[in-house]
Amino acid sequence: MKKENEKPIVEIFTDGACSGNPGVGGYGIILRSGELEKELSGCEPHTTNNRMELSAVIKALEALRKPCRVKVVTDSNYVVKGITSWISLWLKNNWQNSRKQQVVNKDLWIRLLEISHLHEIHWEWIRGHNEHAENERCDQLAKTAIKKCKKELLQGRA
Numbered sequence: 001m002k003k004e005n006e007k008p009i010v011e012i013f014t015d016g017a018c019s020g021n022p023g024v025g026g027y028g029i030i031l032r033s034g035e036l037e038k039e040l041s042g043c044e045p046h047t048t049n050n051r052m053e054l055s056a057v058i059k060a061l062e063a064l065r066k067p068c069r070v071k072v073v074t075d076s077n078y079v080v081k082g083i084t085s086w087i088s089l090w091l092k093n094n095w096q097n098s099r100k101q102q103v104v105n106k107d108l109w110i111r112l113l114e115i116s117h118l119h120e121i122h123w124e125w126i127r128g129h130n131e132h133a134e135n136e137r138c139d140q141l142a143k144t145a146i147k148k149c150k151k152e153l154l155q156g157r158a
Contacts, residue, residue, distance in 0.1 A: 008066070009071075010068045013032075014073070014076075015076075015141070016052025024047075024150050025049065025055075027043075029041065031064075053074065064119065069120045070121045080124070083116065
């Protein structure tokens with residue numbers, strides 16, 4: 001039985017995709033807490049795959065209404081290594097990478113760092129396109145979001 005002040009446990013599965021890189025991008029998310037599940041997706045008309053991978057995790061964490069214990073599962077080494085390893089050096093070096101260049105996607109890394117502090121997060125990398133059921137679902141959600149965005153672009157609505 002959960003104690004009143006205990007944080008809810010949530011599993012988050014994410015994937016980002018891009019049709020062209022840069023190009024039309026999409027992301028897919030599955031949020032799971034116990035038996036409850038929710039799917040989210042979205043797209044951007046001109047972006048990169050890495051931005052969509054980051055956006056997926058950010059949107060998932062933003063969907064949580066209160067601080068939680070979270071397991072984030074993603075096939076993006078960029079996201080996992082970035083938030084668990086590289087970011088401490090970027091902060092120390094004023095958002096410059098090891099080549100003394102501005103960190104790419106700084107705006108999204110800052111947002112991810114801000115929202116991450118609200119939760120206890122365990123980051124898990126999984127190999128993509130390896131028959132991981134939730135990753136496959138997230139990939140399909142992202143691809144469907146891309147198709148929707150492309151259709152809206154053709155109709156002049158995006």
